[in-house]
Amino acid sequence: MTPAIVSLTVVLAAAGMWVRHSGAIRGGAIVSAHAAPYMAELSLRGSNGSADRFVCSGTLIDPWWVLTAGHCAAGFVGAPGALSVTVGGGRASSSDHVYVDPGWSSAGAAYLNDAGLVHLSRPDTVHLPVELAESADAPRWDPCGATRTFGGCGSEAGTAGAHVEALGFGGCGAPCATPVLRQATLNVLSYSQLRSAYAASTYSPLVARAYDDMVIGAGVPGGTADSCDGDSGGPLVANMADGGWREVALTSWSEGACGNRIPNGVYMQLGAGPVRRWIESMVPSTLDPDPSPAAGYWLTDGSGHVSRFGSADDLGDAATAGATHIEATPNGHGYWIVNAAGVVYAKGNAPRFGNAPPLPWGECVISISATRAADGYWLFTNRGRVLAFGNAPFFGDLSGAALNGPVVDSVATPSGKGYYLIASDGGVFAFGDARFHGSMGGRRLNQPVADLVPTADNHGYWLVAADGGVFAFGDAHFHGSMGDARLNAPVVGMVRYGAGYLMVASDGGVFDFSAQPFAGSLADDSLPAPVIGIAATR
Secondary structure (H helix, E strand, O other): OOOOOOOEEEEEHHHOEEEEEOOOOEOOEEOOHHHOOOEEEEEEOOOOOOOOEEEEEEEEEEOOEEEEOHHHHHHHOOOHHHEEEEEOOOOEEEEEEEEEOOOOEEEOOEEEOOOEEEEEOOOOOOOOOOEEOOHHHHHHOOOOHHHOEOOEOHHHOOOOOOEEEEEEOOOOOOOOOOOOOEEEEEEEEOHHHHHHHOOOOOOHHHHHHOOOOOEEEEEOHHHOOEOOHHHOOOEEEEEOOOOOEEEEEEEEEOOOOOOOOOOEEEEEEOOOOHHHHHHHHHOHHHOOOOOOOOOEEEEEEOOOOEEEEEOOOOOOOOOOOOEEEEEEOOOOOEEEEEEOOOOEEEEEOOOOOOOOOOOOOOOOEEEEEEOOOOOEEEEEEOOOOEEEEEOOOOOOOOOOOOOOOOEEEEEEOOOOOEEEEEEOOOOEEEEEOOOOOOOOOOOOOOOOEEEEEEOOOOOEEEEEEOOOOEEEEEOOOOOOOOOOOOOOOOEEEEEEEOOEEEEEEOOOOEEEEOOOOOOOOOOOOOOOOOEEEEEEOO
């Protein structure tokens, strides 16, 4: 945490970065790294034989990702190679990208949206990541729970929340080669208690600006237990109803030196709110399943008629000729349907940002894909052109490129910060944060490729051909294909579903290669037009 009064400032001139240290978790106990194997030490990599210098704490939340505070990560955004990451007391790892929440801002020693993410050069497959708390877990640790409102918690205002455990490596001095993990028990405060604690503080306006779903306060009377500078980015964890421990917040800041002035620290809430939404946009494996519907999917045919299965909402048809694609909103409570002319139909909570301009003869829109925040979308054409709407950024396209086959589908990456274009010959083209993991590379295909689906972590993808053949690339696991089965109609689409995938044929037949219960198909029904796509609620 970064107090207003700092006892020791270490300038890391070699990397053009600064870090502050002022002591370890106060009132806590030393614990073994094996007790919290997800705990990460972030250090400035040493040079010319010098030891690494400890910077901040963090947590492994996915084999590829470490979560920390934004003020810890900010100095490494342009120099990820200078950061060394040690998880669970093991061997140091390197990072290849460092990100800070776009809403991160600093007012002196206080912060908003104080979260950062470190992407490891290689996945950590040894240590089990910590799970982030979900919105449904709030009653286990949050005195406001579902009743959170700006300025207090209604009838629960002034009550103390459940105990949480703060963990961090702070307090080993600087330069610091051997951080020690410590743990302390704190009480979660209601938002009204936090505001009262900072009422006379220089940072009172900032606490007032930190909406209820962004921060929580934690501490003990008299400040006998608190977290300190080197603990920044470390977690508050709470015991949940199922007996497991989940991270409910990350250590951010306080005023005073480790409980000496104001005995309540400020922590970025992870169970819900803007910080959690940003983490989910970057690390899809952390998606909170609670706000989303249960498993289900929609099929749409060329006339825009939509059939729903499982828990998918009944949102209506598009009533258009020449529909080419259906795309679900990120939370599964809406969808877009686009036709060949680029006219977009929005259903449920899907916002509409516009249609394609008139297209040249022979060019048509073949798919639509949305940003992670659903604040924009892209339309893709058979000639590889990309049209961006709303806040969807343009990352490039294949305009003017000589293609061996037409583009048949395009899809955004799970983070919404890039997209893939797929040609009928199995050519894969990656833009933005899309990663090229391979293509059919001129291999002979029995049938053209119909679709591409990226894995949830974007470290792999599947291609599916019209005959139901599935090809896995990167870390995508092969869950099965149609093999030599004789199909009544060609496969036209594929979607990630549970731990696997679904594929759909133009006659409405759905083929399930996931662990989810099968919700049905249209294979025995008469259709007004061939099915053109499938979209899943989650």
